[in-house]
Amino acid sequence: MELSQPEIIVKRLRILYDLSKSRDEFLHFNNPYEILIATILSAQTTDKTVNLVTKELFSRFPSVSDLAKAGIGDVERIIHPTGFFHAKARNIIAASQMVVKDFGGEVPDRMEDLVRLPGVGRKTANIVLNHAFSKIEGIAVDTHVRRVSMRLGLTNQSEPDKIESDLTRVFSPDMWGEINGLFILHGRRICTARKPACMACVLADICRFVSNPSD
DNA sequence: ATCCCGAGGG
DNA sequence: CCCTCTGGAT
Structure with a gap:
């Protein structure tokens, strides 16, 4: 045919x-929280750098509610090597707070909700949908x-x-x-x-x- | 020098 | 459409 x-x-x-x-560098992040944060951090950097900093980040802040309460300075220092650390630190803390407040502590699984999180655009939302929820929406x-x-x-x-x-x-x-x-x-x-x-x-x-x- | 599996803002 | 944000790898 x-x-x-x-x-x-x-x-x-x-x-x-x-x-x-080669595609699933984020496969070892097994919950939606880690996938979301690792994906936000991956903008304009390499997965090696993301893997390096998330090790410390997730051991210090194991859940979305922990990161929601984190201090900006601590987060900035940990994620510094990924670049854009000021905006990224602000974004992942604010996004965590939004997940806790608006989504009951569960990372949303819909595009229209994900793109409302600070630091999450279409690209990041698509990856989270794919990897965290096995949903293909585009x-x-x-x-x-x-x-x-x-x-x-x-x-x-x-x-x-x-x-x-x-x-x-x-x-x-x-x-x-x-x-x-x-x-x-x-x-x-x-x-x-x-x-x-x-x-x-x-x-x-x-x-x-x-x-x-x-x- | 140039590029990175971007987002947000003007 | 443009610009800015940032460090690291090559």
Whole structure:
């Protein structure tokens, strides 16, 4: 039977990248509280740094109610290596307080509630939904997903929200959960912003960027 | 120098 | 659309 272009893309990237190994750095955070906080901290830093600081953070503040009562200075010192520590410390404490007050101490499992938490945007909310609740409600669009999608011609938009709606139209819902991880890995290893390795790319034959490098 | 599995604000 | 927030890795 004939595969559609999006199916071909997913199929080939799946063979190339083992998501069960590389995607779930947050798999060892087993409750929604830890997943939420670790995901907020992961903005603009590496998972190694997040793993380093969360070790101390979660042993000092084991539950969301502990973090809700934490002092800003203690939290800032612990998470300092992740960068943006002032905003992140403020956000994770305020988010914890909001979870305690507005959600009875349970991290919410709906997109519209999650994005109201300070420090939580669509991207973070999507990851929390995925990892903490196994709910797929869309495709998290970051700079990698955006660049790869545009080069492949899966969207002509540049705003993340519009790209997401294009992608959710193009890919069937059972593929949504893996698009983010697959495209991020591909975007970092092959389809890089500068000097993409098109000659080593398994999608080169169906990618319009190869013949029209314009981005 | 440049980039990171962003969010919030103007 | 733009800018700012920040440290660490390469």
